[in-house]
Every structure is written in C-alpha cells, then in structure tokens.
Amino acid sequence: MDIKTYIESGILELYVAGRLSENENQEIYNLLQQHPELLQEVLEIEAAVVKLTAAVSPHAVNFNSIKGKLGASETKVVDLKPKQTNWISYTGWAASILLAAGLLWTLNQNTDLEQQLQTVETDNIYLETQIEDAKTDLAATKNLLNVIRDKDIIAVPLGGQGDYASSFAKVYWNKADNTIYLDAEGLPNAPDGKVWQVWSLTLNPLTPTSLGTIDDFNTDENKIFTIANANESQAFGVTLEPEGGSATPTMEQLYTLGVVSATP
Incomplete structure (x- = not known):
C-alpha cells in the first residue's frame, strides 16, 4: 500500500x-x-x-473594527441569522x-x-x-x-612460607595424564599488576620450571585450576609475580611450597 x-x-x-x-x-x-x-x-x-x-x-469577529475600516457614518445593521451548525x-x-x-x-x-x-x-x-x-x-x-x-593420585600439601605463613594450597598430581589440579583456596586475590605463578621444582640441584600463570585467579569462584605438568617434579611452589610471569621465581614472593613426599 x-x-x-x-x-x-x-x-x-x-x-x-x-x-x-x-x-x-x-x-x-x-x-x-x-x-x-x-x-x-x-x-x-x-x-x-x-x-x-x-x-x-x-465570537472571533470584531464588528466595530470592521465598521471603522468601512468609514461609514451610519451603518444599517441587518439581522443575519447564523448558519445552521x-x-x-x-x-x-x-x-x-x-x-x-x-x-x-x-x-x-x-x-x-x-x-x-x-x-x-x-x-x-x-x-x-x-x-x-x-x-x-x-x-x-x-x-x-x-x-x-583416584587411588593413584599424588596429593601434595603446600604450606605457607615466611611472612605468608597463613597461606596454603594443595596439588593433586595425576602422573598418568601429566596433569595437576591446584586447589588455591588458601591464597588471596592477586593485587593489580600481579599474577600467581606455579612452579615445578627438582631439589638437587634446585631447578624451578614454570607451569604458567593463573590469569583468571581473581574471577574464578572455585579456585581449582587444571595445569599440565610433564616434569619429574619433586616439589611445587606458588609465587606472586608481575603480570606476564617471570623466568625464575621471586623468592621474596614465595607464598606456598610443598615437597612430593611419596608416589603411589
């Protein structure tokens, strides 16, 4: 239309x-x-x-003004019937x-x-x-x-270190699929510009290997993270590092550390 x-x-x-x-x-x-x-x-x-x-x-008609404009000295008013509405x-x-x-x-x-x-x-x-x-x-x-x-899982408690004695975490290591599950409920939210970084350690000599940073730590509700680990780890640690992570752990910011005490 x-x-x-x-x-x-x-x-x-x-x-x-x-x-x-x-x-x-x-x-x-x-x-x-x-x-x-x-x-x-x-x-x-x-x-x-x-x-x-x-x-x-x-009612809008001004009769006097019309009479004045006509200039008539005498005006005969004719009674007009209004038109029927x-x-x-x-x-x-x-x-x-x-x-x-x-x-x-x-x-x-x-x-x-x-x-x-x-x-x-x-x-x-x-x-x-x-x-x-x-x-x-x-x-x-x-x-x-x-x-x-699982009966073959390796549980590794990570205790608080130094000034961070109240911190804690726990690693569940499944060597069969080279995966660890980090329960980090005992760690505080990372401050602005910082991230938590997870480390696999061999003790003799002491050699740290980064397992990556936890970038979504603050927004994750469960605080349980799945992390790949193909290393022959003898210990695990968590440090607070600048965004993007560090090549080596900042020992002054080592919050938790735990040694693998036994394997299944």
Missing part, C-alpha cells in the same frame, strides 16, 4: 468530517490499526479542524477523535504487552542459561572429585 498516495487522496479528510459510508469508515478504521502513519495523519487533520473551527467562530459533521469529528484516541491507546497497550513478553522471554533464556551452567559445573565437580579420589 502506498501510504503517501492514500493520504493525498483526501479520503482521510472525508473520514474525519464523517462523510463516508459505514463500510468505508470500517475500512479506514482497520487501516488505522495497521498503519501508524495513517493514524498520525488523522490526528493532525482533526487538530487542524479544531483550530479552523475556533478561527471562524462568530452542521452538527452531523461535528459529531463525525468528535467520533473520529475518540476513535483515534482509542486506537492510540490500543497501540500503546500492544507495545507494552510486547515489551513484557520480550522481558519474560529474556528472563527465560537467562534462567535456561543458568540451569545449563549449573549442570556443567556439577559435571565438572563430579569429574574433579573422581580425579582427586
């Missing part, structure tokens, strides 16, 4: 004036529900009619105004309903995501429990 051509046809003005048949009125009513542009045009026509009606009201047209305008207001209210209600439905749909998606995340976390937890309860 060409909205512009339809508006320019003048049929909306006839609709506002109440000059159309019942079928034509119903057809335009249906179009107003479908096309907000047409509804807006009807509202503008009605506003113009209201202004025009006020402008031509008999076309109440049918006015009734049509009023009905159109009420109809347009009703349509506008209906459109607003439909918009509010759509927004509410979108909110409910968003909430449902979020809830489904939360459920899936919970299922994933539960599966991961069960898997981790199975790993640390």
